[in-house]
Structures are given as structure tokens and as C-alpha cells.
Amino acid sequence: MSGSEWANPEDSLGARCFSPDSLDRYKCWTVKEDSPAHTVWKSISTQIVKLLQDQYEPLETRDMDLMVEIFMIGEEEVLSSPTILVSCHDQSTRQRALDLVYESQILLQYPGIMMAGCSPRRRPLAMEETAEMPDLPPGVYATEPLRHCGVSVLIFGEQRRPPRKATLGGIVFIAGLFYGIITLYACKPDSNMVMESDMDSQFCFYENTEIDESLEGKHDSAADLSLGDMSPTAFSSPSSSRGNSTKSNNPSTPETFTTKGKEPKFIEEIRPLLCLYMLLSPKQLLKNCQLHLRKVESKETPAS
Numbered sequence: 193m194s195g196s197e198w199a200n201p202e203d204s205l206g207a208r209c210f211s212p213d214s215l216d217r218y219k220c221w222t223v224k225e226d227s228p229a230h231t232v233w234k235s236i237s238t239q240i241v242k243l244l245q246d247q248y249e250p251l252e253t254r255d256m257d258l259m260v261e262i263f264m265i266g267e268e269e270v271l272s273s274p275t276i277l278v279s280c281h282d283q284s285t286r287q288r289a290l291d292l293v294y295e296s297q298i299l300l301q302y303p304g305i306m307m308a309g310c311s312p313r314r315r316p317l318a319m320e321e322t323a324e325m326p327d328l329p330p331g332v333y334a335t336e337p338l339r340h341c342g343v344s345v346l347i348f349g350e351q352r353r354p355p356r357k358a359t360l361g362g363i364v365f366i367a368g369l370f371y372g373i374i375t376l377y378a379c380k381p382d383s384n385m386v387m388e389s390d391m392d393s394q395f396c397f398y399e400n401t402e403i404d405e406s407l408e409g410k411h412d413s414a415a416d417l418s419l420g421d422m423s424p425t426a427f428s429s430p431s432s433s434r435g436n437s438t439k440s441n442n443p444s445t446p447e448t449f450t451t452k453g454k455e456p457k458f459i460e461e462i463r464p465l466l467c468l469y470m471l472l473s474p475k476q477l478l479k480n481c482q483l484h485l486r487k488v489e490s491k492e493t494p495a496s
Contacts, residue, residue, distance in 0.1 A: 197273065197303055197304040198229070198272070198273040198274060198304035198305075199228075199304070200228070201264060201266070201269065201270060201271070201272045201273060202269055202270065203224070203227055203228055204223055204224055204227035204228055204229035204230065204264055204274060205221045205224060205227075205264050205269060205272065206221050206222030206223055206224040206225075206227075206264070207221065207222050208220070208221050209221060209222055209263070212263075212265060212277070212308070212310055212395040213310075213395040214395075217267060218265055218266060218267055218395070219265070219266065219267065219268070219269075219272070220263045220264070220265050221263065221264040221265075221269075221272065222263060222264070223262055223263065223264055223274065229262070229264065229274035232274065232302050232305065233262045233274070236298055236299070236302065236305075237260075237262075239296075239298050240260060240276070240293055240298060241260070243292060243293065243296055243298070244258070244260065244289060244292065244293075247292055250288070251285055251288055251289060251292075252284075252285060252288070256280055256281050256282055256285065257279075257280065257281070257312065258278070258279075258280045258285065258286075258289060259277075259278070259279045259280070259312075260276060260277070260278050260289075261276075261277050261279075262274055262275065262276050262277065263275055263277055265277070265306070265308065273304055273305070273306045274304070274305050274306065275305075275306040275307065275308050275397075276293070276299075276305065276306070276307045276308070277307075277308050277309070277310060278290055278293075278307070278308070278309045278310075279309070279310050279311065279312050280309075280311070280312070281311055281312055283309070283311070283394060286309035286310075286311075287309065289309075290307050290309055290398045293307060294307070294398065306397060306398075307397070307398040308395060308396060308397045308398055309394070309395070309396060309398060310394055310395040310396075311394040328346075328348045328355075329348065330348050330349055331347075331348055332345050332346070332347050332348075332358075332372065332374065333345060333346045333347075333348065333355075334360070334372070341360060341361060341362050342359055342360065343359070343360040343372075344357060344358075344359060344360075345357070345358050345359070345360050345372065345374060346358075347374075358374050358375065359374070360372045360373065360374060361373040361374060361375070
């Protein structure tokens, strides 16, 4: 990528977050809210997500995570462009996803929007630790009304340490209760066993129907998604804000959408399945839940 075709990229630059390639050639920034790049992303993200949902099986993800985000990426601020970043452990899956978006011509009306692919990194993408919150019991807390996807949430763990920031992918309604969908890796404890070879991201830009091979030849050995410590701008869509939210008397305490009391057995059992990426199709989500429920029922049925 020799230069930016995106006019006035500085107007869309948010916070600096990570270097996508192991050679540190490119820099990355979040997309500033209500900026020109953010406006374009809001208009195309729904189409891209729907496209990949419809093609979920042909993508052959083999239960691997596939993430699509947007960042400002470039060698310098003035050379940065809005870049749709597709990340997955499998390079061929990334390639197919990028090909699908390109062939759909969704980006035809938006010159200057780039695409790129990379492997997941060890630290979660939508995670950031903050020390400016009160010490709360373990759980997931909302920092704003639950009215749309992309709401920021705080994750308090068992260990006494600052909470993690993550992004709400959506809301599901099961057995009269609302559950927020967040990524499972955001709830996992950090691993201290991070090897230098695990930081290879296999980052490369997508140009026309060919991948830029200038940064290929990297080994994809990361275990969890990690593209830095800043939360990216996420796809947003209307959603219900109803739910069992409990407000604290302390105005600085965020709202929580965790529920109190004993949950029904099957809700307790399928909770791990609710930590899914928003790119997982509703059909696939339902199939996974049904399979898990059958396993739970077989456990609870006494042997004759």
C-alpha cells in the first residue's frame, strides 16, 4: 500500500492501538466515532455481516473464530485508510471471506476502503483493562443502556485486579431472561506463557483478487485473538433495552445485566454457549444449543 486514497484520514483517526504486522511497518488506530470512516462502516457493516452469515458453511471455518472489524491502518497517519480487517486462524478461510466481500461489490461505492487479513493474536481484541472503576463482584456489567450492539461492558473476575473492557455483540432472550453475547476469550484469564513466535499475525492487505505477499511466510501459532489493547469500532444495530438490569445507588457504578438467584439448570449449562461471536448465524447458534441441551438431558435422566 503506497499511499492513502482516503481523503483527510486524520479526521477519522481514533486512539492508537496496535501494530498489525510483526515487522512493525504499519500502524493502527481505532476509527473515531461519527467520523467519515465510521459513517461508511455503519452503512456497510450490516451487509458484510449478513453476507458472511449466509456463507457460513461454504467458508468452512471448522469451528474456528472469524472476526471482522474496521480500523485506520497505514504507515503514517496521513497515509492511513479505513481497513476492514478479517482475522481467523486459518489463512484459506480468511482468503475466502475477503474474496466474498470483494466479489459482492459492497465496497464498489467506497473507494479508499481497504481490506486486510491476519491471524488471531493471543490477547483479546476487544479487551482493555481499566483501574477507574469501583471493586465489584465477579460478573459482566454494562456501562450504558442496552439498546444496541457495540455497547461497552466491564468484566470483573475472581481475582482482585482492574476489570476488562469488552464489547457487547448482541442480546438473546431465553426462558424469560435477557443475556448479553460477548466473546468467550474476553472472560478467560490472561496467559503468562506468551512466546515471541505467538505474536506473528500473518498480516497482509487484500488488493483486487490477490493478497499482498510482502508479509507472508509467517507461522500462525497464536491461541487467542489479540490485536492490541483498544476496543475497535463495532457493527451497531437496534436491539431491545429491556432486561433484568439492576441499578446501584452509587451513580458511578455501571448497570449490570447479570441475574440474581438460582438459574434453571439448562440455562446454567448452556451459559458458555452464549459467549459467541455475533458472526455466528442464528441457525448455527440454535443447532449448538439444541445439541448441548440433549447432552444435559441425557446426564439428568437416571439410568433404568
